Amino acid sequence: MLEHESPEANASPSLRVIEAVADADNIDPASLEPPLYDVVDTNALDRLFEPTISGPTTRRGRVSFQYRGHEITVYASGRVDLE
Numbered sequence: 001m002l003e004h005e006s007p008e009a010n011a012s013p014s015l016r017v018i019e020a021v022a023d024a025d026n027i028d029p030a031s032l033e034p035p036l037y038d039v040v041d042t043n044a045l046d047r048l049f050e051p052t053i054s055g056p057t058t059r060r061g062r063v064s065f066q067y068r069g070h071e072i073t074v075y076a077s078g079r080v081d082l083e
Helices: 013-025 042-048
Strands: 002-004 062-067 070-075 080-082
Touching (some): 013 042
Antiparallel strands (some): 062 070
């Protein structure tokens, strides 16, 4: 399992997934095929873990999906795991 933390602390979950998969596959993020938005609703993914009115730490949970042969899990903490 690969764990990926984005160098940009405020990166959206979808951007973190793109970075993690590109790193794992050793390719440029712009070269990913199919694009992530063809596999998962990136707007929904980003909204799922965005901060709430009461603060950024109130969201919990995770979501998993398949992309480019990887089982990807995105956590509310911002962590992205690839298996």
